[in-house]
Amino acid sequence: MLTIKNLNKSYSRRQVLQDLSLHIEPGEIYGLLGANGAGKTTTINIICNLLKADSGDVIINQQPISDATKKIIGIAPQENLLYKTLTCEENLKFFADIYGLDRKIRQEQIQTTLAAVNLLDRAKSPVETLSGGMQRRLNIAVALVHQPKLVILDEPTTGLDIESRYEIWELIRQLSNQGISILLTTHLLEEAERLCHRIGILKNGQILAEGSLAQLRNLIPAAEIVVVQTSQKEQAIARAQEYNFTAKYYGNELAFWLPEPLELKEIIARFEGIKLEAIARQPVRLEHIYLEVTQNTYSE
Numbered sequence: 001m002l003t004i005k006n007l008n009k010s011y012s013r014r015q016v017l018q019d020l021s022l023h024i025e026p027g028e029i030y031g032l033l034g035a036n037g038a039g040k041t042t043t044i045n046i047i048c049n050l051l052k053a054d055s056g057d058v059i060i061n062q063q064p065i066s067d068a069t070k071k072i073i074g075i076a077p078q079e080n081l082l083y084k085t086l087t088c089e090e091n092l093k094f095f096a097d098i099y100g101l102d103r104k105i106r107q108e109q110i111q112t113t114l115a116a117v118n119l120l121d122r123a124k125s126p127v128e129t130l131s132g133g134m135q136r137r138l139n140i141a142v143a144l145v146h147q148p149k150l151v152i153l154d155e156p157t158t159g160l161d162i163e164s165r166y167e168i169w170e171l172i173r174q175l176s177n178q179g180i181s182i183l184l185t186t187h188l189l190e191e192a193e194r195l196c197h198r199i200g201i202l203k204n205g206q207i208l209a210e211g212s213l214a215q216l217r218n219l220i221p222a223a224e225i226v227v228v229q230t231s232q233k234e235q236a237i238a239r240a241q242e243y244n245f246t247a248k249y250y251g252n253e254l255a256f257w258l259p260e261p262l263e264l265k266e267i268i269a270r271f272e273g274i275k276l277e278a279i280a281r282q283p284v285r286l287e288h289i290y291l292e293v294t295q296n297t298y299s300e
């Protein structure tokens with residue numbers, strides 16, 4: 001559905017995208033992760049033909065990007081793109097007209113879209129009377145009203161409570177099941193973990209790692225991670241080395257990568273003689289992989 005090949009972009013002399021390539025299949029949810037300034041918005045703007053790349057190709061539905069391809073893309077930007085005094089229906093009508101939706105199908109499509117985002121009963125409500133979660137869903141509806149094949153969701157759940165997040169995650173899964181491709185940016189690694197079929201980790205305009213969660217997990221030689229609280233950190237690290245555990249600091253937390261899974265009692269036995277205040281086992285999470293790929297955490 002979307003193929004990006006060797007995209008380069010500079011502002012003045014600063015290169016913000018460097019040979020960026022990625023591919024998204026129909027129905028695939030692709031998570032583009034990266035710190036502030038990594039180049040996500042620049043990439044999105046180029047896909048939407050709002051910004052020109054210096055070099056490289058963007059192919060959408062087998063066509064190079066152009067004004068025509070804009071119609072098969074829907075974008076829900078970080079900031080809601082809504083008119084607060086207009087109703088849900090009026091907002092969608094406004095955007096349906098911008099996309100040139102045929103008047104004969106417009107009303108039906110607006111109703112279908114409102115139903116998809118679970119806002120049919122609020123069709124006549126002004127946006128300013130909706131909760132934050134509802135406004136966010138309407139913002140996504142704006143991206144869907146013209147039945148795009150590729151939907152770009154820029155941090156769709158930032159600032160929302162957990163229940164609103166669940167609703168949006170379910171909506172995203174439904175879109176994927178309908179064959180719509182999703183390009184999702186998020187700083188919530190749990191969101192990417194739960195939703196994305198594949199993830200690309202972007203830093204300084206380059207994809208440093210890409211794959212499914214299972215594939216990304218292979219980048220870390222750890223079967224599981226054990227976080228310990230101890231006042232005897234140096235001794236714990238020295239002991240861990242004897243067992244081939246890799247020591248890592250996540251913020252102030254001392255953790256060890258275990259090359260093989262161990263029973264809790266076996267782990268405790270390895271640290272015998274060292275006072276452990278707490279010990280917690282964790283699976284390898286996207287946050288561990290992300291940190292490893294984007295920065296060098298402390299390693300013993």
Ligand SMILES: Nc1ncnc2c1ncn2[C@@H]1O[C@H](COP(=O)(O)OP(=O)(O)OP(=O)(O)O)[C@@H](O)[C@H]1O
Pocket residue numbers: 011012016034035036037038039040041042043
């Ligand atoms: N119009 C511009 N002129 C100059 N530099 C720009 C311009 N737009 C973006 N940049 C720079 O390009 C880099 C990439 O920015 P971009 O907005 O694509 O990052 P991002 O990954 O979307 O960040 P965020 O998570 O904060 O949205 C940043 O260093 C930014 O300062």
